[in-house]
Amino acid sequence: MDKFDNAPDKGLCAGHDIDIWFPPSKQGTMSRDERNKRLENEDKAKEICSRCDFQIHCLEYSLRHEPFGTWGGMNEVDRAQLRSRRGINLSRDGRILVPGIGSMNAVTGAITYKKNVEQRQ
Secondary structure, three states, rough: OOOOOHHHHHHHOOOOOHHHOOOOOOOOOOOHHHHHHHHHHHHHHHHHHOOOOHHHHHHHHHHOOOOOOOOOOOOOOHHHHHHHHHOOOOOOOOOEEEOOEEEOOOOOOOOOOOOOOOOOO
């Protein structure tokens, strides 16, 4: 068992609303207000994480086990890209909705584009 196989049981995130780290998601198009609230929550989560003594442990745990949410100051997309670069296999599957683009495989970082959306390399 690796030391990063368990999430830290302490941290500055304790006591904050879970929606900051795991914003509610829904199928379909997000409104501008929903998108802005999601980005606001993500920024707040990243700011809190940046001051936490457990940031690295939290990030390393999430790279192996958590496809969703903000962990260790990184969002889902950031972590999927880091997993891909480091060759880390996620312990569980996760498909992440990327608003306005399509969806992303949280394990590989591969994006499935919606129709009528310009593919970005």
